[in-house]
Amino acid sequence: MLATEKAEAEKSAQRIRAADESYSKYSSGLATASQHQAVIDGLKESMMEFCSHNPGIxxxxxxxxxxxxxxxxxxxxxxxxxxxxxxxxxxxxxxxxxxxxxxxxxxxxxx
Structure with a gap:
């Protein structure tokens, strides 16, 4: 009985670790996507500003x-x-x- 409970506890701990790792990777992906969007927005703004002050470019x-x-x-x-x-x-x-x-x-x- 003790071995079964110990196995179930370890199984539960593994599930929790897997869920934590999954959430961590998901959050990291969202952060990376936000950074990329900020770079794109910054480039767009810079290009528009540069082009507005430099006709013909x-x-x-x-x-x-x-x-x-x-x-x-x-x-x-x-x-x-x-x-x-x-x-x-x-x-x-x-x-x-x-x-x-x-x-x-x-x-x-x-x-």
Whole structure:
């Protein structure tokens, strides 16, 4: 009888731990989703503000600049990553060409 009660108590404790872990992961997912939404909202607001003060620049142009800035922030995090991942581009390479290369590299297209 004692062994059965002990087994039932352990089974109940495992259920409680599983429920706690599930809730923790759910809460973490909600927090991550909220952070992503805040980033998206911030980018949207920044793009609208930038475009309103710079006629002729599109939201895509702004996103390309953000992508390029993020790329250099990422590869510049350590000297090794800079030498391993910096894309090649000519001195006359336009922002559009560099962004296209980043997108190709991110998608694994080596052509």
């Amino acid at each position: 599109s939201a895509k142009d702004v996103m390309d600049m953000i992508l390029l800035t993020h790329y250099f922030d990422t590869v510049g995090a350590s000297p090794k990553s800079m030498s391993d991942k910096l894309i090649r581009h000519g001195p006359a390479g336009a922002l559009k060409d560099v962004v296209a290369q980043i997108r190709r590299d991110a998608c694994g297209d080596s052509s």
